Amino acid sequence: MTQYKYDVTMSCGGCSGAVTKALTKLEGVDKFDVSLEAQKVTVESATLSESEILAAIQKTGKTAKVAEQ
Amino acid sequence: MTQYKYDVTMSCGGCSGAVTKALTKLEGVDKFDVSLEAQKVTVESATLSESEILAAIQKTGKTAKVAEQ
Numbered sequence: 671m672t673q674y675k676y677d678v679t680m681s682c683g684g685c686s687g688a689v690t691k692a693l694t695k696l697e698g699v700d701k702f703d704v705s706l707e708a709q710k711v712t713v714e715s716a717t718l719s720e721s722e723i724l725a726a727i728q729k730t731g732k733t734a735k736v737a738e739q
Numbered sequence: 740m741t742q743y744k745y746d747v748t749m750s751c752g753g754c755s756g757a758v759t760k761a762l763t764k765l766e767g768v769d770k771f772d773v774s775l776e777a778q779k780v781t782v783e784s785a786t787l788s789e790s791e792i793l794a795a796i797q798k799t800g801k802t803a804k805v806a807e808q
Binding site: 679680681682683684685689690729730731 | 748749751752753754756757759760801
């Protein structure tokens with residue numbers, strides 16, 4: 671299980687809700703947290719790569735990048 | 740060229756911006772308008788079907804349905 675962190679621009683509950691919905695539907699995600707306040711998304715997965723998860727987040731139309739730790 | 744209308748739940752400029760970005764990237768869209776105020780999205784296309792466009796909008800994680808005229 672690997673944990674990945676992303677910076678995602680989310681302005682409101684509708685934005686974070688959209689990211690939540692996308693991650694709920696993404697196969698291979700074991701656990702995730704979407705923080706509107708921190709503008710951060712944390713995802714745990716045993717099978718998906720960092721870039722696969724990033725692509726799924728970006729498909730929501732949000733600006734996202736891998737977070738610098 | 741056919742015009743399609745959708746009701747899309749968008750709470751802020753980030754929400755409507757995400758839908759705008761998705762439609763900009765969608766091949767086959769000739770013209771579109773995203774109205775945050777009216778919660779409406781209008782799309783003109785010669786090649787895409789009503790349901791193909793709806794699926795692309797829903798991929799942003801927003802709640803969307805075909806608008807009743």
